[in-house]
Amino acid sequence: MSTQKIILTGDRPTGPLHLGHYAGSLRQRVELQHQHKQFIIIADAQALTDNADNPEKICRNILEVALDYLAVGINPAVTTIFVQSLVPELAELTMYYLNLVTVSRLQRNPTVKDEIRQRGFGASIPAGFLAYPVSQAADITAFKADLVPVGEDQLPMIEQTIEIVRSFNRIYNCSVLVEPEALLSSVPRLPGTDGKGKMSKSLGNVISLSDSADMMCQKVKTMYTDPKHLHVEDPGTVEGNPVFAYLDAFDPDKKGLEAIKDHYRRGGLGDVVVKRRLLEVLSEEIDPIRAKREQFAQDPACVMRILKEGTEAARVVASRTLDEVRKAMRLDYFAYE
Numbered sequence: 614m615s616t617q618k619i620i621l622t623g624d625r626p627t628g629p630l631h632l633g634h635y636a637g638s639l640r641q642r643v644e645l646q647h648q649h650k651q652f653i654i655i656a657d658a659q660a661l662t663d664n665a666d667n668p669e670k671i672c673r674n675i676l677e678v679a680l681d682y683l684a685v686g687i688n689p690a691v692t693t694i695f696v697q698s699l700v701p702e703l704a705e706l707t708m709y710y711l712n713l714v715t716v717s718r719l720q721r722n723p724t725v726k727d728e729i730r731q732r733g734f735g736a737s738i739p740a741g742f743l744a745y746p747v748s749q750a751a752d753i754t755a756f757k758a759d760l761v762p763v764g765e766d767q768l769p770m771i772e773q774t775i776e777i778v779r780s781f782n783r784i785y786n787c788s789v790l791v792e793p794e795a796l797l798s799s800v801p802r803l804p805g806t807d808g809k810g811k812m813s814k815s816l817g818n819v820i821s822l823s824d825s826a827d828m829m830c831q832k833v834k835t836m837y838t839d840p841k842h843l844h845v846e847d848p849g850t851v852e853g854n855p856v857f858a859y860l861d862a863f864d865p866d867k868k869g870l871e872a873i874k875d876h877y878r879r880g881g882l883g884d885v886v887v888k889r890r891l892l893e894v895l896s897e898e899i900d901p902i903r904a905k906r907e908q909f910a911q912d913p914a915c916v917m918r919i920l921k922e923g924t925e926a927a928r929v930v931a932s933r934t935l936d937e938v939r940k941a942m943r944l945d946y947f948a949y950e
């Protein structure tokens with residue numbers, strides 16, 4: 614039991630989760646929850662840093678994301694699932710950590726930089742958006758997480774968290790905060806169904822866990838493949854072909870998959886046949902998830918109760934850390950002895 618670590622990871626509730634989330638992280642969380650103590654944060658406050666004008670969207674998606682978690686097999690009996698904004702201790706920690714970080718350091722965070730460009734903020738960057746890596750450091754350190762399973766784009770957040778932990782422990786001469794380590798997924802990021810970059814809801818190239826069977830079928834049928842593979846007998850390209858990227862992520866029969874790839878490269882194997890195999894493999898894995906999701910969706914009150922209980926449990930842990938933080942900072946004014 615001494616090897617049991619504390620894990621914290623999570624998602625912004627900006628839309629339902631998709632196959633990319635599933636292959637890259639949700640599957641891993643289902644495994645990890647049995648070996649470690651796992652916390653999963655639904656980061657609504659972080660989602661608001663660039664959605665301040667649309668809180669309904671965030672609010673609606675909290676339930677959607679929770680349904681996705683439960684449907685894939687994240688078990689609330691062992692994993693604590695909680696809502697970020699309902700743990701106000703995180704906001705207080707963020708406030709103190711902000712003093713340990715410079716604006717120029719925040720502006721150098723490569724992921725934030727990319728996102729600022731993508732969102733076209735220009736000179737009007739919301740301060741909360743620029744500072745969200747600090748709030749993420751609060752999320753991670755409040756639970757004294759050892760491991761943070763994330764995609765590559767989140768590595769700069771872990772790096773900044775480590776810097777904050779070191780500054781805090783040095784300045785306040787303590788060892789209250791724990792340095793986290795990133796746990797990178799072994800599955801490469803899934804491309805979108807259009808073969809252009811990653812799956813992203815705003816690009817409309819995703820297969821969501823909440824898509825109906827018909828929708829999934831339709832999306833697979835119209836998936837981008839090798840544009841030079843015009844006739845069945847033409848040789849085809851596997852690399853960069855999203856149909857094969859999905860098969861790599863989901864086909865349990867690796868040997869069979871190699872044979873399919875060889876055949877495709879050689880020529881004589883049509884896209885329709887390969888897509889039929891993909892649909893078979895996806896149905897095998899996603900149909901039971903969809904069924905479970907539909908079942909949970911019939912009782913939203915039950916799902917919200919799970920989140921409420923998880924949030925209460927998370928608050929207990931976060932407020933313990935906050936007490937230690939305040940004490941280290943000599944802010945425990947009324948703790949006379």
Ligand code: TRP
Binds near residue numbers: 624625656762
């Ligand atoms: N930034 C993460 C994302 O966009 C979500 C997140 C918020 C998170 N707090 C976290 C991830 C803490 C890991 C740890 O998906």
